[in-house]
Amino acid sequence: MRLSCDVLVAGGGVAGIAAALRAAREGARTILAEMNSFPGGTAINCMHRYICGLYSSGHVEPDGTLNGGIADEICTELKKLVPGTKPVKMGKVHLFPFATGNLIKTLRLLSEKQARLDLLYETKVVSVKVQNGRIRNVFARSNTGEIEISTQAVIDCSGEGAVIRLSGASSHISPPEERQLAGFCFKITGIEEPGDMAPVSVPYYISQAVIEKKVPDYLKYTKFYQGDTESEGYCLISIPPGDSPERIREAKKYAAAVHGILADSIDSFRNSSITEMSSGIAEREGLRMKGEYMLTEEDVLSGRKFHDGVVKSAWPIELWDREKGPTYRYLEPGAWYQIPLRCLKSPDIKNLYCAGRCISASPEALGSTRVMGTCISLGEQAGLAAAKEMIVP
Ligand SMILES: Cc1cc2nc3c(=O)[nH]c(=O)nc-3n(C[C@H](O)[C@H](O)[C@H](O)COP(=O)(O)OP(=O)(O)OC[C@H]3O[C@@H](n4cnc5c(N)ncnc54)[C@H](O)[C@@H]3O)c2cc1C
Structure with missing residues (x-):
């Protein structure tokens, strides 16, 4: 089967759904390829109970999310399913509770009614063709056979950097013995x-x-x-x-x-x-893009702002060390940092973006950026950027 689109999103976890929604809403003909039969990725496989990373830090009950947009839409839909749902406080942070089945319903509801968005489930991206520093075609495998998709831009939301790896874009990953x-x-x-x-x-x-x-x-x-x-x-x-x-x-x-x-x-x-x-092991750290900029621990803890900052986050640096177990390093109360668009852009493959768990971040910075709330907003911004590039050449 041969298909064509403006933006191809690989992976339908929370970042991928947000990326696909935003690209389609910007006018791009968008295809999302997800190897599972359902949306939500790790959040569903690992039966998460709370969306983290939506709010600023501190003890005061938040009066809104840091980034608004699709993150807000998801919370609004979840609230319709369980009226009265409110952020709950755990230690120094606030989280938004949800039931697994309701998150699947919500992601389906938002994506299935979206114009210009085709959802291909049980479809795994297996290779890409790169020409003159751009991805021209993406090849995927589904139950019904091979699919060749020609595309203007690709967003890697696979969590494990599948397209980054397949395209040969610059990447990095900690050695196995250092991973969390x-x-x-x-x-x-x-x-x-x-x-x-x-x-x-x-x-x-x-x-x-x-x-x-x-x-x-x-x-x-x-x-x-x-x-x-x-x-x-x-x-x-x-x-x-x-x-x-x-x-x-x-x-x-x-x-x-x-x-x-x-x-x-x-x-x-x-x-x-x-x-x-769980259907598999949920990894905290996988292969990531070495983007135009790599977010650092210092950026996170100092609440750094960037000229091209697109996503705000205040989640602590949460590391799960093999010897020490979980450790949390918090931002100052009320503080937040920004993630620049350059962390979502490949310096060597011109039409390749990434969002969610595989953005360009050091292992420590990733300990803060990888939570669901931040991943949703990263997806949204990658969708916006990829669609803009295509529509206004
Ligand atoms: C143990 C653990 C507990 C956590 N607890 C929480 C929590 O309580 N709250 C919270 O907010 N965050 C939590 N997180 C973090 C959070 O789960 C993830 O980081 C976040 O959901 C990542 O979203 P994502 O969309 O980037 O990636 P994922 O959810 O991993 O989605 C990637 C998707 O891509 C698909 N895919 C992969 N390769 C391909 C391919 N080649 N072709 C097509 N599809 C592909 C996968 O099937 C998957 O659906 C936890 C993480 C871990 C590991």
């Missing part, structure tokens, strides 16, 4: 009279099992989140990065071990069971 801990989530149902203590007692009992050497050290960073009803909850376990089949088998084995410890140690978990698991 990855995550794997599972849902528990049948919890009886849980009370409010599970987020504290779950890590406590898993840490005890680590001390007794029953499970590996990194499981002591296990987190527990309340589900949509009192009787369900979500456990997020930490594991070393790598998405091989053996690593997924290992993650499932440790999920079962963690649940076994909880069922043995906490009365309310005794008759519970695991009813859902």
